[in-house]
Amino acid sequence: MIRYLIPLAAFLVLAVFLGLGLKLDPREVPSPLIDKPAPAFTAALLSQPEKRVTRDDLLGKTWILNVWASWCAPCRDEHPLWVDYARRSPVPIYGLNYKDKVPAAQTWLKQLGDPYAASLSDPDGRIGIDYGVYGVPETFIIDAKGVVRFKHVGPITPEVLRDKIEPLLKRLQG
Amino acid sequence: MIPEIGHLVLYFALALAVVQSVVPLVGAHKNSTEWMVLARPLANWQGVFVALALACLTASFVRNDFSVLYVASNSNSELPMFYRVAAVWGGHEGSMLLWVMMISVWTMAVGRYSQRLPLPFLARILAVMGMISVGFLLFMLLTSNPFDRLLPAAADGRDLNPLLQDPGMIIHPPMLYMGYVGFSVAFAFAVAALLGGNLDAAWARWTRPWTTAAWVFLTFGIGLGSWWAYNELGWGGWWFWDPVENASFMPWLVGTALIHSLAVSEKRGGFKAWTVLLALMAFSLSLLGAFLVRSGVLSSVHAFAVDPSRGMFILVFLVIVIGSSLTLFAWRAPKIGLGQRFGVFSRESLLLVNNMMLAVATAAVLLGTLYPLFLDALGMGKISVGPPYFDAVFALLMAPLVVVMGIGPLTRWKNDNPGALFKRLRSALVVSLLAALAMGAWAGKITLATTGGLWMAFWIVASLTVDLKGRLLPAGGQANQMLNRAKQITLATWGMMAAHLGVAVFSFGVAMVMTFDVERDVKMGVGDSTEISGFTFKMTELKEVQGPNYVAMQGRFEITEQGKPVATVFPQKRIYRVQSNPMTESGVHSNALRDLYVSMGEQLPTGEWIVRVQHKPFIVWIWGGCLMMMAGGVLAMSDRRYRVKQGARATTGSGTEATA
Numbered sequence A: 001m002i003r004y005l006i007p008l009a010a011f012l013v014l015a016v017f018l019g020l021g022l023k024l025d026p027r028e029v030p031s032p033l034i035d036k037p038a039p040a041f042t043a044a045l046l047s048q049p050e051k052r053v054t055r056d057d058l059l060g061k062t063w064i065l066n067v068w069a070s071w072c073a074p075c076r077d078e079h080p081l082w083v084d085y086a087r088r089s090p091v092p093i094y095g096l097n098y099k100d101k102v103p104a105a106q107t108w109l110k111q112l113g114d115p116y117a118a119s120l121s122d123p124d125g126r127i128g129i130d131y132g133v134y135g136v137p138e139t140f141i142i143d144a145k146g147v148v149r150f151k152h153v154g155p156i157t158p159e160v161l162r163d164k165i166e167p168l169l170k171r172l173q174g
Numbered sequence B: 001m002i003p004e005i006g007h008l009v010l011y012f013a014l015a016l017a018v019v020q021s022v023v024p025l026v027g028a029h030k031n032s033t034e035w036m037v038l039a040r041p042l043a044n045w046q047g048v049f050v051a052l053a054l055a056c057l058t059a060s061f062v063r064n065d066f067s068v069l070y071v072a073s074n075s076n077s078e079l080p081m082f083y084r085v086a087a088v089w090g091g092h093e094g095s096m097l098l099w100v101m102m103i104s105v106w107t108m109a110v111g112r113y114s115q116r117l118p119l120p121f122l123a124r125i126l127a128v129m130g131m132i133s134v135g136f137l138l139f140m141l142l143t144s145n146p147f148d149r150l151l152p153a154a155a156d157g158r159d160l161n162p163l164l165q166d167p168g169m170i171i172h173p174p175m176l177y178m179g180y181v182g183f184s185v186a187f188a189f190a191v192a193a194l195l196g197g198n199l200d201a202a203w204a205r206w207t208r209p210w211t212t213a214a215w216v217f218l219t220f221g222i223g224l225g226s227w228w229a230y231n232e233l234g235w236g237g238w239w240f241w242d243p244v245e246n247a248s249f250m251p252w253l254v255g256t257a258l259i260h261s262l263a264v265s266e267k268r269g270g271f272k273a274w275t276v277l278l279a280l281m282a283f284s285l286s287l288l289g290a291f292l293v294r295s296g297v298l299s300s301v302h303a304f305a306v307d308p309s310r311g312m313f314i315l316v317f318l319v320i321v322i323g324s325s326l327t328l329f330a331w332r333a334p335k336i337g338l339g340q341r342f343g344v345f346s347r348e349s350l351l352l353v354n355n356m357m358l359a360v361a362t363a364a365v366l367l368g369t370l371y372p373l374f375l376d377a378l379g380m381g382k383i384s385v386g387p388p389y390f391d392a393v394f395a396l397l398m399a400p401l402v403v404v405m406g407i408g409p410l411t412r413w414k415n416d417n418p419g420a421l422f423k424r425l426r427s428a429l430v431v432s433l434l435a436a437l438a439m440g441a442w443a444g445k446i447t448l449a450t451t452g453g454l455w456m457a458f459w460i461v462a463s464l465t466v467d468l469k470g471r472l473l474p475a476g477g478q479a480n481q482m483l484n485r486a487k488q489i490t491l492a493t494w495g496m497m498a499a500h501l502g503v504a505v506f507s508f509g510v511a512m513v514m515t516f517d518v519e520r521d522v523k524m525g526v527g528d529s530t531e532i533s534g535f536t537f538k539m540t541e542l543k544e545v546q547g548p549n550y551v552a553m554q555g556r557f558e559i560t561e562q563g564k565p566v567a568t569v570f571p572q573k574r575i576y577r578v579q580s581n582p583m584t585e586s587g588v589h590s591n592a593l594r595d596l597y598v599s600m601g602e603q604l605p606t607g608e609w610i611v612r613v614q615h616k617p618f619i620v621w622i623w624g625g626c627l628m629m630m631a632g633g634v635l636a637m638s639d640r641r642y643r644v645k646q647g648a649r650a651t652t653g654s655g656t657e658a659t660a
Helices: A002-022 A073-088 A102-112 A126-130 A158-173 B002-030 B039-062 B069-074 B081-089 B092-113 B119-143 B167-196 B201-232 B243-268 B272-295 B308-335 B347-377 B387-410 B418-443 B448-472 B479-488 B491-516 B620-637
Strands: A042-044 A052-054 A063-068 A093-098 A118-122 A138-142 A148-153 B518-524 B529-532 B535-546 B550-561 B564-569 B572-576 B582-585 B587-590 B594-603 B609-617
Touching: A002 B272, A002 B308, A002 B347, A063 A073, A073 A093, A073 A102, A073 A158, A093 A126, A102 A118, A118 A126, A138 A158, A148 A158, B002 B039, B002 B119, B039 B069, B039 B081, B039 B092, B039 B119, B069 B092, B081 B092, B081 B167, B092 B119, B092 B167, B119 B167, B119 B308, B167 B201, B167 B243, B167 B272, B167 B308, B201 B243, B201 B272, B201 B582, B201 B620, B243 B272, B243 B347, B272 B308, B272 B347, B347 B387, B387 B418, B387 B448, B387 B491, B418 B448, B418 B491, B448 B479, B448 B491, B491 B609, B491 B620, B518 B529, B529 B609, B535 B594, B535 B609, B550 B587, B550 B594, B550 B609, B564 B587, B564 B594, B572 B594, B582 B594
Parallel strands: A042 A118, A063 A093, A093 A118
Antiparallel strands: A042 A052, A063 A138, A138 A148, B518 B609, B529 B535, B535 B550, B550 B564, B550 B572, B572 B582, B587 B594, B594 B609
């Protein structure tokens, strides 16, 4: 009798989903900023505090925003990837130096290499709030019209760079 | 040496469990008494070894042996002794050991108290329990060994999660696990009966007290968890529809359905296929809960350390246990008889409504819990399903359940006359509606949700009163016979009444809290005061206090009502030294009518604190209701007919006995 098989069938479907679930990360939260204009900001440059950069200065080209801090251990893990990437890609990477001390941040860049076209200072984390930063490092891709196209929370890996960031940048550039 | 002994005896237990799951089963098949009688001693020895392992782990905690990884991760030399013992089940590995211990306790109890069962039936039951034991012991030994060494040893431990350093939290997990694992007994009875082809009224009778016992533990565990969350998490909520809460609630709902459908199977021989399915599902959902908590597929406040290999192991175990039992069900269930016929309006039909509503409610919780996972797996985005969904769906499903809860106990088995019953319950209906409206008017707010919730509570009480009056003083009965009649009411019936009254008390508490609670977040410094619901809360002192392993800022709040002192509470914000995460200890003053709740949030740069003050009318009724449901369960399972020797007698039962 078929109807006595229904519980088994329902359970097997459930089990498939549970198996798929093991591969997913429920803590990965999409940003509400995706496909929305990047929040405006005015920030001092880390290297030249008297110089200011605004969001609108960066319109007209696709760019990467990488939130980092010298106190952030995972940032250290992903940093070599950015240094390497900056060498082989024309897309500018802007750092957002988040809740950090200027001397510590500058020493960090000196020691580990500076992949950034420029680093913007966000000492009190105000820009971070607008961008919904809740874990450092975080990475955003913002297109020529100033629209957020991608966000990654946590350190990037070679896989994320290869499978997500690079294809997206190719599309945005092409 | 001690951890190695603990590790070794777990292997002994595993070996015995393997033998226990094979030999008695083969014995039952071959009808070999020598093989079947081995089941009990095997189960007892397995229990001894698991208890020894648990003792070894406890000893490691007591001796602060930080060369054991699990001890180093979950304890600290400053941790008070009381919590050091409780830390044994404070993490994943140790809680698995506790889980296995409880399987053994239940298995030994079944062996001890079910000696009247036919030997092949008992042998099969113990064999199935043995298989479950094998699964969990393997899981522990392969992926989650609590005795793993940490060499070189840590200088000190990382401390027990501060959330768990609370007396309520110490007994919450064991009670919950007793409930989860307790359903394995009903599961084993069902599988054994499917294997042996003896699904009859006697099977239902034997299953009932075990199911009720497991349900009582689960009710206690869930209630305790809710009470703990209310006191410790600092925002005054008592249920959050968190995936892990849902994981404990689903077996509870199915267990409740099972208790009711077992009544029909025992009394009328009906619903048997359905009852078996519920028995399989109650334990399956317990296992699913273990998977959800320990695999990390859903995000929850109750996160255990996540390890994909553990998730995979439990999933495979789930597929084996649930898949094989449901296959057995599909194979054997078509041969189960239908039982006696019943009318459209009868106790059976009302219990059918009960079962349908509880099953749909379980499905709704399951759907809401796993929906984010389904969507994510299908690549359709990430969402979370929150309290608005659950609250709405639940209220809608509970209403018809409560309606039949009032009618069912007064209805006769087989067939009853709806008109006559309506006459008996008419006054209860009117009184309960008026009482609900009056209560709302008195409290100053009449809304559909409040009136509905209050009506449910009053309806249950009113119909119970009609029921009790009918039993004590039937039409034409004499008042001086009431005591004798009361003595004739079985414990099972008293249990049913107590549990239903518990639902009424619970509903009343929920309706009052959800409608009339008042909360306010205010900025307060010493000397400031705020007022809600006629109570004035004044912060009179703020000082630092030292605990054994934490420091706390403690506020002193004097609460007055129209100038008269009511209570003084001392909420704290604790920082535990080792893990350095802040913990809120709220200051609560409770009585039967209301709770006054003060919790300290964040300190502002100005030195003032964000303080949350709340007035929660009748909130203790929520847990009071849970306790009454539990008490009902205890009464029902103490009924003497489970203790006296009864064979397959009374398959038809008497129509007047009410034990649904």
